Amino acid sequence: MSMRPAFHLAVPVDDLDNARTFYGDALGLREGRSGDHWIDWDLCGHQLVTHLIPGDRVPIGTSEVDGHAVPVPHFGLLLPTEDFHALAERLRAAGAEFAVEPCRRFPGEPAEQWTMFLRDPAGNALEFKAFRDEAQVFAR
Template sequence: MTIMPFHLAIPVDSLAKAREFYGQLLGCEQGRSTAQWIDWNFFGHQLVTHLVEHMPGRPEHNQVDSHEVPVPHFGVVLEWDTWQQLADQLSAANTAFIIEPYLRFKGQVGEQASMFFFDPAGNALEFKAFKDLNQLFAS
């Protein structure tokens, strides 16, 4: 099976803040845009930030590993070193993490690094990395 990029459209209440967050902080390349939306190269996937007048309410939370995980959320799986560089970059930028960067399943099947934070519009994001990407779907 060929893995293809996904497409995700999310609401934002400011395209200027979206440019600062996705373009400058996360380093995503900006693609096409209008006065109502911006396409981003979100780590090889297409993310579209659509301007809305009113944002939906904040996400609910589920308990996972004694953390309050926001639902819904989205994100990507990065290479281990890329994830660490991003975690360092976000920490240096004083990002308010929902869940600070941490290691799950240390020494077990599916060992992974994870972190959660909100974009300026309140969309919850998770970034992950696996020591062994072959264990992405391991149980």
Template sequence: MSLSPFHLAIPVYDLPAARRFYGEVFGLAEGRSSEHWVDFDFYGHQLVIHEHPQTPSQEAAHTNAVDGHDVPVPHFGIVLSWPEWEALAERLRARGTRFVIEPYVRFQGQVGEQATMFLFDPCGNALEFKAFKDMSQLFAK
């Protein structure tokens, strides 16, 4: 399946901290930028961080229960291959990342089994990274 790149622009109230986080913690390549925004290559997609006052969802995340965990809403992320997900989890652990939901396998042995992890960027934006051993399970009911 061929996918078109998505474009996502998110608010950050500390542009230098967010720039370091996405550039150094994740190792994302930086694209165009200005004094108030920065483009990143987010696994082939365009992520733009825009300087913006703190939003209510950044101050206190709402959560929904999923598989016994409180999942922050809103959140965004990417579906990686299993080896890429494992490597990212290890990279984040090695950097002392504080997870909202530690890396684990959700829905184990069920339809939609997936590896997942949740964390916040320095400005309170929630991110989820997941992987499926069987990509046909991505939209399985």
């Protein structure tokens, strides 16, 4: 039996109710299986697992990219442009605070893209982006 490639990512959270509100309500992800200390999420066909890990988190640093302090480490998705803007509006309506507001980068260049960064309630950083031309994602 063959499966399509998908990733599995596990991230620490300090409160599962806050994770449900953020990942389920704000991001609109479908909740999968769960236990007393974890929740599976469908991140566009990829498995994202939030694991309850009480205590302090390792601080997130930043890297200067195109005039923005980009949180590192981070994870996220490449989305179609229409989906990117719909998600940005959904997050604004949910009161999300952006580490980097939705913005267009590299206008007119092959790598032209929309990007936004935010943190979940546990401090994990997420990036969502959309390329004008998806064929340019890995172009050099």
